[in-house]
Amino acid sequence: MIKYYKWFDQTSMKKRFNVLVTRRLHRSALDKLGKKYNVFLHSGKIPIPKKNLINKIKDMDGLICHPYDIIDKEVISNAKNLQVISTFSVGFDHIDIKVAKTQGIRIGYTPEVLTNATAELAIGLILDVLRRISEGDRIIRNKKWNQIFGAYDYTGIEVSGKTIGIMGMGRIGKEVAKKANGLGMNVIYHSRKPVSKNVEKMLRAKFVSENTLYKNSDVISLHVPYNKNTHHLMNSKIFKKMKKTSFLINTSRGKIVDEKQLVVALKTKQILGAGMDVYELEPMKKNNPLLKLENVVLAPHVGSSTKETRQKMSDITARNLILGLEGKKLLYSV
Ligand code: DGY
Numbered sequence: 001m002i003k004y005y006k007w008f009d010q011t012s013m014k015k016r017f018n019v020l021v022t023r024r025l026h027r028s029a030l031d032k033l034g035k036k037y038n039v040f041l042h043s044g045k046i047p048i049p050k051k052n053l054i055n056k057i058k059d060m061d062g063l064i065c066h067p068y069d070i071i072d073k074e075v076i077s078n079a080k081n082l083q084v085i086s087t088f089s090v091g092f093d094h095i096d097i098k099v100a101k102t103q104g105i106r107i108g109y110t111p112e113v114l115t116n117a118t119a120e121l122a123i124g125l126i127l128d129v130l131r132r133i134s135e136g137d138r139i140i141r142n143k144k145w146n147q148i149f150g151a152y153d154y155t156g157i158e159v160s161g162k163t164i165g166i167m168g169m170g171r172i173g174k175e176v177a178k179k180a181n182g183l184g185m186n187v188i189y190h191s192r193k194p195v196s197k198n199v200e201k202m203l204r205a206k207f208v209s210e211n212t213l214y215k216n217s218d219v220i221s222l223h224v225p226y227n228k229n230t231h232h233l234m235n236s237k238i239f240k241k242m243k244k245t246s247f248l249i250n251t252s253r254g255k256i257v258d259e260k261q262l263v264v265a266l267k268t269k270q271i272l273g274a275g276m277d278v279y280e281l282e283p284m285k286k287n288n289p290l291l292k293l294e295n296v297v298l299a300p301h302v303g304s305s306t307k308e309t310r311q312k313m314s315d316i317t318a319r320n321l322i323l324g325l326e327g328k329k330l331l332y333s334v
Pocket of ligand 1 (some may be wrong): 090092304
C-alpha cells in the first residue's frame with residue numbers, strides 16, 4: 001500500500017516535488033523530507049512489489065530505495081521525471097547505474113557511516129563460528145548440554161595467532177584489519193591494488209596475490225563490491241585451494257559466493273565453516289541447505305544494522321535526496 005506521508009501544501013503555489021520512499025526511515029528524516037516534498041511512503045509488503053514500484057515511479061522526482069528494491073532498466077525507463085535516486089546503503093548493485101546515468105539521474109549512497117558496524121559484524125561472525133557460540137546456544141536450548149561434558153567434546157578454534165585474509169581493502173576491509181589486529185590475528189590482504197606502505201604499516205597488513213590469500217588464510221573475509229567480476233568469485237575451485245581448516249566470512253554481497261558450491265565445500269569438509277550475513281537469495285528459502293549445517297553461522301543481513309548507524313544512514317539518505325533535488329552536490333554520490 002502506498003499512502004501520503006504529508007498532505008500537499010495547498011497554500012504554496014510552488015511546485016512540490018514528489019518523492020517515493022520504499023521503506024520507513026527515521027522520523028526525523030521523514031519530517032525533513034515531508035516539509036519540502038510530497039512524500040509517498042510505501043508501508044506495505046517489503047520490498048515494494050515491482051508492479052507498484054513501476055506504477056508509482058512514473059510521477060516521482062525523487063526516490064529513496066533500499067538494497068532489496070531492484071531499480072533496473074524497466075523501472076528507470078518508467079521514471080520519466082526522476083532526478084535523484086538515494087539509496088539507504090553503501091552497496092548499489094541493485095541499481096542499474098549505467099541506465100540511470102544515461103537518463104541524467106543522480107545517485108546518492110551511504111558509505112563511511114556503516115564501516116564500523118559492518119566490520120564489527122564480520123569480527124562477530126569470526127568469533128562466533130570459530131568458537132562455536134551460536135552452535136553452543138542451540139545445544140543448550142535443545143537440552144543437550146549433558147552430551148558435551150567431556151574436555152574434548154566441544155572444542156572451538158582459537159582466533160588469536162590465526163591469519164585473516166581480507167579480500168578487498170576498502171573502508172570496511174581496513175576496519176576489519178584494525179579490529180583483527182586487536183584480536184592478535186596476522187593480516188594479509190588482496191585488492192585490485194595495494195594500499196600505501198604507510199597504511200599497510202598502520203594496519204600491520206601484507207599485500208599478497210589472490211592465490212596466496214586463498215592458500216594461506218585461516219579465515220577469509222570478503223569485502224569487495226558485487227559486480228560482474230566478483231560474481232561467484234568464491235566457488236568450488238577456490239574452496240579447493242583453501243586450507244581444510246579454514247573459514248569463510250561474507251558480509252559483502254551474497255552472489256559473490258556460489259552458495260551451492262559452498263554447501264558442498266562445507267559438507268565435504270573442504271573448509272571447516274562459514275559465517276554469513278548475506279545470501280544469494282534474501283530472505284533465504286526455508287529449505288536452504290545452509291540451515292542444516294552446524295558449522296555455519298547465519299545472520300540476516302544486518303551488517304549495518306545498529307541503532308547508531310541506521311540513524312546516520314537515514315540522515316544521509318534524506319540529505320542526499322534533498323541536495324540532489326536542489327541541484328547541489330550530493331554528500332556521497334555514486
Ligand atoms: C549496504 O549498505 O549495502 C548494506 O548491505 C545494507 O543493508
